[in-house]
Amino acid sequence: MIRIYKTSEVINFTLEKLMKKNKNIVCFGLGVDDPKSIFNTTKNLQKKFGEYRVFDTPASENAMTGIGIGMSLNGKIPIMVHQRLDFFLLAMDQLVNNASKWNIMFGGKNRVPITIRLIIGRGWGQGPTHSQNLQSWFAHIPGLKVVAPSFPSTMKNLLIDSILDPDPVIIIEHRWIHNIEEKLNISSHKKQLGKINLLNKGKDITLISSSYSTIEILKIYETLKKNNVSFDHIDLLSIKPLDIKAIFRSVKKTGKLLILDNSSHSFCSVSSEIVSQLTAINPKVFKKKPLILNLPEIASPSSFYLTKEFYQSEDNLLKSIEKILHKKLKRYLKKNLLPHDVPDQNFTGPF
Amino acid sequence: MIRIYKTSEVINFTLEKLMKKNKNIVCFGLGVDDPKSIFNTTKNLQKKFGEYRVFDTPASENAMTGIGIGMSLNGKIPIMVHQRLDFFLLAMDQLVNNASKWNIMFGGKNRVPITIRLIIGRGWGQGPTHSQNLQSWFAHIPGLKVVAPSFPSTMKNLLIDSILDPDPVIIIEHRWIHNIEEKLNISSHKKQLGKINLLNKGKDITLISSSYSTIEILKIYETLKKNNVSFDHIDLLSIKPLDIKAIFRSVKKTGKLLILDNSSHSFCSVSSEIVSQLTAINPKVFKKKPLILNLPEIASPSSFYLTKEFYQSEDNLLKSIEKILHKKLKRYLKKNLLPHDVPDQNFTGPF
Amino acid sequence: MKLKKNNYINFFKKIYLIRKTELEISERYSEQKMRCPVHLSVGQEAPSAAINIFLKKTDFAISYHRAHAHYLAKDCSLKKMIAEIYGKASGCSNGFGGSMHLVDEKKNFIGSTAIVSNSIPVGAGYAYSILNNSKNNKVCIYIGDASCEEGVFFETLNFVVLKKLPVIFFCENNKYSVYSGLKNRQPKNRKLFKLASAFGIKSFHLSSLNAIELLKKMHKIFQKKIDEPIFIEVDTYRYLEHCGPNRDDNLNYRPTKEIKHWSNNDPLVITENYLLKKKFCSEKNIKEIKFKIDALIRDAFIFAENSNPPRYKDYERLVLK
């Protein structure tokens, strides 16, 4: 059906559709069956598929991950969800020492088709342990795939890809994309795992983003266009595998690169990896110094007064582009009537 | 006293010396007091300092890390050790959500001076879960420092730096450096946290390594020198903070870079970070494509027959240098009479 | 030592302080100046109020996301707590932490954290650091019923018993973890205190609905010299939603009967009536107490509102060099 969907709706519909088709799919996590049903993404699933296939869990992240792995060794296709990525740090042993390696460890006969949705918090005082995006940790581990959808449509495609993938896939699911709307055909599917999405085509500069950062770049489209900046905008979608060839093609064309990375901290980030891989292919590709914008080298603050500067602003983004292009840009930004720490006007806290 | 020391001895002496000086230092971990005393590094410490300051622990890596953090909030200086880094994956919540953030989270008044020694296994069938080097995970987290000593002398300096540092420091301690010998003055100390060590000076190429990789590069010195290759060899020592300025100076001079990285896997590695940071300073610094040699994108195998190709060989290292320099190198390698999976002739398994 | 009049009055004062502070937060939350998640303790004031009648000032405490009551019951700075929730520089964590990261070094409140159970081993480590301290100080580790599902709780319990650390585990069992009732998370008939007891720790269960009875039972525990780690489980109930300022009974995740059962035994009402009945206080005394506390709370909000925001520069200074 073609109509306007929210990302959260798309997740819900997609889960329902796939679970209907394949009764080996099992969905669990803290709160999947509660009145808020993970920001409405797991709504009615338990009612439709029963308590065996859709279940709430104890606060035991490490064991529950292992339990997902165990099921998957016997044909189940588990979908786990964590309301914040930060909670999942308890399960790194299961993820890294078991999920990512089981197949290799036992000679290549035992794949682990688990999908793990990790929600990234932002704003409204989420603070140091409710807003980390550790995508580069997961991307660093051989045997794991990592995707970071940005829109309802890419969420649909990547969620399907992840669930159908025979190996563990981590979905980086930013809290602020849940309410983003897009008109789409809910029953279509296009494989996007391993591929980038070129959202805008141009020749002056390559902008790369993923997940909610992609939305942030959309907000400066008007300014860029009215200033006659012709830009490639790459929505990464798939952090790993990374479509470095497509990225290289773009940077080769523009010679200029800015990456907006909503993962915390610059060290060993996905952005560094992109720059490093491009350099390894050909350092001459860069006509200007590439720029990475990400979160500062410090745990994220809770205070409203600090998050404003902690996160990248549209203005800062534009300034960086000005720096690369050596050109002043007149601002055509929509007046933001919202406080900086909420995704939309419907959000009034607390979670 | 100046004499020849093994790395393991240096650790033992240094711990003893500092513990004598400062009775707040506490040392714990699985097996610190057992007959093998962590490859002799904690020998006699319990005898000398008692069971309160030096103690064996239950197999509870996560809790024990939190317990270390708790002590440190009240003036203790804990030194934790894990016989393999891989076991420490159980404690990522405590490390990331508490140790690295406590100071920030509570307004900057509560530092956590914990030192965590993580031993990296290699060879003799260590296999997928006994040989991971996840240094880039730790380096990715704001609030953590990471060092990777290579020799007895750098071990001494970095161990002291780590223990004296007011914030959490991770020591990447490769199992294969324990028996490396060096003549040194055990009572001297030179600060090396945050600094590189330039082991050889030259102008054709910059070689970067850390931890046991540094030893691997030493093994090709003769070949390089007899071939009149003039090279900078940088022993990183401090993964984070990273002395990128010193690295840049070297690469600016040589224009050519090879990094030998004993951490698994290329994605989001410390090496990528170095290349990316250099490119961000100036992409033109590279006269040739930089090369990163690290471990393949797959969990490490157990079989003797597979580890040979899994790890980088001296020959492969030389081939890569030939590629960058565009020059054939005559080999002057010491015949290695040892099997490839042991560090020295005294090693006959099983651990 | 018997329970004295003053103990009862203090108990009431603590409950009243917590209740009114939380309700004030609840009321003002919609002003959108307290921009962080808040886990309020309305309804479950009695347990922490009770234990803090018996803990010494020199004892330590460490807590979790629902920490307001624990913090206030230990006489920590109300002003700094409110300022913290407002994200101001004068907050106990300079605004960096928010409602879930309360600290008061002066009052030996070690901190509170936002990951379920991850303050537990930190408390045990603190206890290790004061092992064999002459003052016989203890570390009170507050936990919820869901804390007892995380592995680290059991690991810590084992270590605490092994080393005989001066720890009091204080578990407020309010039967819910967010919207999840116990039946989703723990087997039927699970008794947390019995579970703890199997680890070799002396364990108590205070199941009284009546706050005064709770106080008396708590008193009994502290009558004897405590020279080993102990575990105390207290049944309690929150009136408001898990996180946020409102009631959420309309969501129907909790049986109406259960809600009534608890709210009919409101700790504030019960303690106030008890003071009057026992003539520990006159109506006038009570009014005075309330008046004073109300003023403190008012002042705290004024303090918070008037405080300066933290400067980003000061935050950035904490980046490691």
Next chain:
Amino acid sequence: MKLKKNNYINFFKKIYLIRKTELEISERYSEQKMRCPVHLSVGQEAPSAAINIFLKKTDFAISYHRAHAHYLAKDCSLKKMIAEIYGKASGCSNGFGGSMHLVDEKKNFIGSTAIVSNSIPVGAGYAYSILNNSKNNKVCIYIGDASCEEGVFFETLNFVVLKKLPVIFFCENNKYSVYSGLKNRQPKNRKLFKLASAFGIKSFHLSSLNAIELLKKMHKIFQKKIDEPIFIEVDTYRYLEHCGPNRDDNLNYRPTKEIKHWSNNDPLVITENYLLKKKFCSEKNIKEIKFKIDALIRDAFIFAENSNPPRYKDYERLVLK
């Protein structure tokens, strides 16, 4: 159903197979062709031999670093195990895993892993996948005494009881974790089966020194239909070092008396004598049994030695695309 002659003979066979296989590994280890850590089960053959008399072929098993006995007792491929230890392509994990990563799909041996306790939840997840299976199959999760110190064990226990999963926790308590005795790790008087029991799981403790008694007690457990998760703790003892082929009693981390105590009650000797005494076997029968098993072991080593090494190409093929 009573224990039959055949059960006793099978029990003996399993013990003998495990003992001789492990001793062969031990003897040949110095040839340096088995280049991986090995955790041998010499001395502690009886527990897994006993339970595997009662487990069905269709039941599942999952284990930890010391898995040889569990693997062999379930009739998994001896050849593939030895080849795996030799790092050969014909190994059960193609040589990729080594001694600590044994698997045999045909025999429902799910795997064994090298991180203490991390196979536990995997076993529980497997059990979840067969919940309500008509065959009433179970998953036997082997654990050691140190496994019961990791949080994930308790988390899993809670879940298994909550969901009534078809799991048998089988804990071989050999009192040591590497060189660390229980006193370093667990409070005095800790009884693991009681701890488990407090989680609401039916628990058994088999403390018999005598292997035949152990078998009989195990039999008793399996007499009744098992329709809920259970926990079995068995006291046992390893004769050799934690990891590697040798004795290490010279290191003095274990009391001589304790070592004697156990080796004086050697399960192999006891079962053999029992068969003879009960006339279940003649000396000749025993010889034949041993001869056959010895031949199997010899063949397995020949198979392993003659097998091809894995090709790096085949390994690399597993890199994710």
